[in-house]
Amino acid sequence: MGNEKIYQMDFSKVYHLLLNKAERKGRTRQEVDQVIRWLTGYSQPELEGMLERPMPYGDFFRDAPKPNENRRLIKGVVCGVRVEEIEDPLMREIRYLDKLVDELARGKSMDKILRK
DSSP: OOHHHHHHSBHHHHHHHHHHHHHHTTOOHHHHHHHHHHHHOOOHHHHHHHHSSOOBHHHHHHTOSSOOGGGGGOOSEETTEEGGGOOSHHHHHHHHHHHHHHHHHTTOOHHHHTTO
């Protein structure tokens, strides 16, 4: 799938895919939301509002109010690519979230996921 197609996907659709992945492994919606808020700086009411109206996935990251400085500490492989080596800044942000949800689904503690 091309980057533009990913950027145009509806955020709520992607959110539910990420949520389902985490919940299948026994994690909660609150944990998924916490990871998203940590990464992007959105508040819980802002996040919930975006789930109720169409928002392109790319815009979700472009408009993030306060991307976490520690997101650069996220390293590893997602979809066969090392996240720290992704050149497109927007795609790197998207893959950061993928990596965090992967870690959540694998049972890592929230302290480790949130790079504390």
